[in-house]
Amino acid sequence: MMENSLKKYADAQNCPVRNVLDRFGDKWSTLVLLLLEEVEVLRFNELHKAIETISQKMLAVTLKSLEADGLIIRKQYQEIPPRVEYMLSARGASLMPHIKSLVQWANTNFEAIEQSREAYNR
Amino acid sequence: MMENSLKKYADAQNCPVRNVLDRFGDKWSTLVLLLLEEVEVLRFNELHKAIETISQKMLAVTLKSLEADGLIIRKQYQEIPPRVEYMLSARGASLMPHIKSLVQWANTNFEAIEQSREAYNR
DNA sequence: GTTATTAACTTACTTTTGGTAAGTAAAGAT
């Protein structure tokens, strides 16, 4: 009764849900995407300052994987000191409505969830 | 020009977006939620078999945090061997449309993203 | 001519998180 409906999630590699959601399952990707949607063009250090708690290393890793997935565009100028600008790609932009609907839900349910957490830890 | 629009993300603790999205930022929560939406009621071992690659420990941790957030309900029967059933709460159910819209996006964009990844790694 | 500055990262190292495998508890069946 259950086997048929659940099997499709078993294989992480070939499951689109897991394969793609694992990517937003990381700590920073959605945040970077939200910032880029809001400000449109940002340099590495601007992102770093904006998020504050992210390390440079993690920001670099996050940007690379977003670029690899074609969600953001990296534009490098041949200048010194270096200048690199990041912005959403069309694909990245098409993702944002879905993420923002999640964000909206998070905003409306934030307080109730906090209260549940507190109640649970007592 | 940037300070005003970006500041709100700086503080993880009090930012609803970060605070709540960090929770789905883990590897397993969304998967458990999707399964529970599909099958409605599942026991610990059923979830464990369905996801396969999750460890019992991680499943226990995931279920606890989902319960703490009030997204799922844990119903324990006083029997031996023990019987515990998990199902979505109303709050959890209200989340699912947003998650599923993300899942849909993932399904439609899966192949293109895979191709981008391959191209990037060459 | 040496030193400082700037921006976008790397690298080496440490800490935190996640995974594996084995163990626990308690009743009923063998």
Place this chain on the structure above:
DNA sequence: ATCTTTACTTACCAAAAGTAAGTTAATAAC
């Protein structure tokens, strides 16, 4: 007396993420 069943927990190990310092190369200041 031992085995089975279920829902976990615990001890130990591997992988991921965080920290801090280093790299590069041109221009500017001393």
